[in-house]
Amino acid sequence: MMQTLSIRDRQRLNLAPLQVPDRLLLGPGPSNAHPAVLHAMSLSPVGHLDPAFLALMGEIQSLLRYVWQTENAVTFAISGTGTAAMEATIANSVEPGDGVLVGVAGYFGNRLVDMAGRYGGDVKTIAKPWGQVFSLEELRSALETHHPAILALVHAETSTGARQPMEGVGELCRQYGCLLLIDTVTSLGGVPIFLDEWGVDLAYSCSQKGLGCSPGASPFTMSDRALEKLAQRKTKVANWYLDVNLLGKYWGAEHTYHHTAPINLYYGLREALRLVAEEGLVACWQRHQTNVEYLWQQLAELGLSLHVEKEFRLPTLTTVCIPDGVDGKAIARQLLTEHNIEIGGGLGELAGKVWRVGLMGYNSKPESCDRLIAALKQVM
Amino acid sequence: MMQTLSIRDRQRLNLAPLQVPDRLLLGPGPSNAHPAVLHAMSLSPVGHLDPAFLALMGEIQSLLRYVWQTENAVTFAISGTGTAAMEATIANSVEPGDGVLVGVAGYFGNRLVDMAGRYGGDVKTIAKPWGQVFSLEELRSALETHHPAILALVHAETSTGARQPMEGVGELCRQYGCLLLIDTVTSLGGVPIFLDEWGVDLAYSCSQKGLGCSPGASPFTMSDRALEKLAQRKTKVANWYLDVNLLGKYWGAEHTYHHTAPINLYYGLREALRLVAEEGLVACWQRHQTNVEYLWQQLAELGLSLHVEKEFRLPTLTTVCIPDGVDGKAIARQLLTEHNIEIGGGLGELAGKVWRVGLMGYNSKPESCDRLIAALKQVM
CATH class of the missing domain: 3.90.1150.10 (Aspartate Aminotransferase, domain 1)
Known part of the structure; x- marks a missing residue:
């Protein structure tokens, strides 16, 4: 028929239907996803512009604001795992030459350093032994030294199990005129977070920990202050998939196509968030x-x-x-x-x-x- | 107990369990996912470094090589939707200043132009009315004019329904010393593709079309020629999440942690690929x-x-x-x-x-x- 070339079958595995161990x-x-989440993920997909799906996206946005305790308009899920949401906060806030001060007391602090550098940030660090946290005085002193555009901290260091206290950090950042970016991958849903009270400007998380979902759709939020910085950029966001200017038009009232959302994961995330709200x-x-x-x-x-x-x-x-x-x-x-x-x-x-x-x-x-x-x- | 701040309940929706229309x-x-795929997606997740999961990743790699008809060692899934896989091909091949020639005869050609520009490419285009395709002579003439480092074409233009013939294009690219990058989002699994025979160096696709999976885990492949260019970069890949140097260590024999894979989507993708191989x-x-x-x-x-x-x-x-x-x-x-x-x-x-x-x-x-x-x- 259509092809004249012969098919190579070397990589054509002959597999049985999937079975996985019950861990x-x-x-x-x-973590294990809630059974209701797994059930939701097995429902037949609808289209990414289906009115039923757009309504579900609205529910996800509200519920994410609830679990994060924020009223940020730009609060939605990134169509990737937690690291993609991390990168979304960096890509949309760091312009080449921006000073970025990162608190490093674990693996994920280092990841922020690497990422911010890739987006052209002028990256400085403050460090602590892994498992410890920063005091307000230490943060103030580092801000005084570096006067960064962004302070990035890990609220819950997944590599060490330490919780960075956030009380007072937002006030410091306002005093020094910088944005506050935090990693809440291992805290959202399981550890008290008050994004607005804390004065956080950018935050990201994941679905597969405190929220009890499967991984792949990851919470992201951005304050009006962070949006102002985005609006003043001289260059395009150096990442198409994660550009909030484009993502915001899909999640916003326009519902303009940007990418095909991972439909079934969003089903799961909506269900996981519903369960947190119910509890x-x-x-x-x-x-x-x-x-x-x-x-x-x-x-x-x-x-x-x-x-x-x-x-x-x-x-x-x-x-x-x-x-x-x-x-x-x-x-x-x-x-x-x-x-x-x-x-x-x-x-x-x-x-x-x-x-x-x-x-x-x-x-x-x-x-x-x-x-x-x-x-x-x-x-x- | 632990928090002194009061909880705001304004965004705490009171929702019923998820129901979606059967479209x-x-x-x-x-497209609708195969019922076996949806079933697989409802299985309990295992860890992203679990031996059972690493074996499944190996199966995905082999089966992707089969459906694409390639022996590329670097053939795996990107943990995002098709657009993320598109961006992975650009991010890993384009260095600032590289000439990138894009064939534009539809919406996704334009997306490639935007993306390649964000990664610092010196982007040129050849255009055709939407719905038409490029002849070998037109491509040769454009290569002769621009001498790009990369030629990017859309094999299956999702916005127009046109199939770009690929026979002979790889030879042209070798003659002009450039890499060949193609979009197979709407062709993989449904339209004959012979990546190796065609001399394609970078390709991407999605899971939710010809493969019959749900969206969110997206095929990506890169030839040895493309890997050589990657090895010679003077700058880091300007995207952490999609950096093949890091992803390759997770998908390769080292299995070094990079990000938490979307476990249940990979279950679904494995199952979808298994069904194609079976058929x-x-x-x-x-x-x-x-x-x-x-x-x-x-x-x-x-x-x-x-x-x-x-x-x-x-x-x-x-x-x-x-x-x-x-x-x-x-x-x-x-x-x-x-x-x-x-x-x-x-x-x-x-x-x-x-x-x-x-x-x-x-x-x-x-x-x-x-x-x-x-x-x-x-x-x-």
Whole structure:
């Protein structure tokens, strides 16, 4: 018929229908998605400009404002995983030559440094040992030294399990005339966040942690101050897929086609957000806190110590010190293969030193903790 | 407990569980996903570094090579929709100052122009009226004039329904020392493609058309010639999320963490590719051709004419001329609201002039055509 060339079959695998192991995901994410989310993701897709889908996008926007406690008009999902939403905040705020001050106390601080550099930022850093946080005085002093256009901080460092206090940081940023950009990947839905009260100008997150969704559609928000900076750019945003000027017209009243949204993931995200709203934000935060304290207590009873000082520990993710003489990787492998439980290893400076244990979203419940502790008792 | 600030409930919607209309998607995409794909997407996620998931990623890579007929080592999915995969080809091949020649005969040619400019390309275009294609002589003459580093063409123009013949273009590109980049968003799985035979160096596609998946995980491939250019860059790839140097280490033997993959979408993509392999590529192409010819015949019997000359018509997407005096938007709206059938309108130059009718992937079957024709008879 149509082709004269012959087909090569070397890469044509002959596979059985997909089967996947049933894991309990207690690593740094993804967590198990709520069954209602998985059901929503299996519904038949509609078009990305279907009135039913545009209504769903409106629901996502409202609910994201609720979980972030912001009234930012520009609040929507990026059609990629959390890293894409991170890049969206950088791409839309950093113009070549802009001073960007990044607080680095973990892996994701370093990622922000790399990204901001790629967009032409004049990047400076303040650093702390991994697992610690910055004081207001340290931030003030760094702002005084560098006078950046943007201060970027990680609210919840997924690599260390530390929570950066945000009270007062927004006021400092206004005093020094810079925008405040924060990473809430491992905090949204599980840790108190008050974006507007805190004076945050740009924030991003993911779907597969505190929100209990599957990964792939990632929360993004931008304040009016950040939009003003965007409006004053002399150059186009150096990223087409993540350009808020274009994305805003799809999510806004015009509903102008930009890209084909990942329809079924948006179904899942809408459902995950609906469930958080149904539970109530304070109840959801409280649940994460209660369950993680139960975990900490159980770990202490096993004689395990935690990497982060209690005051700054995340309720979503705990870094557990691997005891001397224990092969951390082997234990994690045994948990996975013998008990179907995933926990994470350390990243960067903490590689080989800690396990990372997440109790996030749907998985933040006493049963998760009990299963992990029982399994740990067997493998250690 | 933990927060002293009060919660604002203004954006806390009180929603019922998600329900979506059951549409037959016969627009330019998304198409309806195969039921096996939707089932796969509802399975519980595993971790992005789980051995079971890494094995699945390997399957995706092999099967993508099969459907594209390439042996490119760098062949994988981008964790975003087709536009992100488009941007990945540009971001990894264009360095500031590189000459980029783009063939523009539709909306997506223009998108390539915009994108390549954002990455600092010195962009030149050759243009044709929307719906037409370029001859080898026209391409040769443009290469002779501009001597670009990259020639970018749209194999299947989603805005016009035209198929750009690719035979001989790769030889021309070698003669003129440039890379060949092509858009196969509306061709992969539905239209014969022989990437290696054609000498294509960079290509991208999407999941929600010929492959019968849901949108959000998008095929990407890069030849050794394109990798050589990447290795010789003087600057970092100006996009962190799409940097093949980093992505290649996640998809390659190292399996180094880069981003949290959209797990459930990759489940769906693996399943969609498995089904194409099971059917066989030639059979799949033939099915698309047979069904679209049936559609063309039915449309002709309704007295409707088609925008693209038969030789260059895509089997996946047909542009139907809206008859004089007919309100195209109203007809499409009626099809959607009264018959649950989505078709697309025209974009750009063709806005108001054509409908776009897709028969792609799972939807390429006589029943789709019959339902559409029966509904058209009622609304016109």
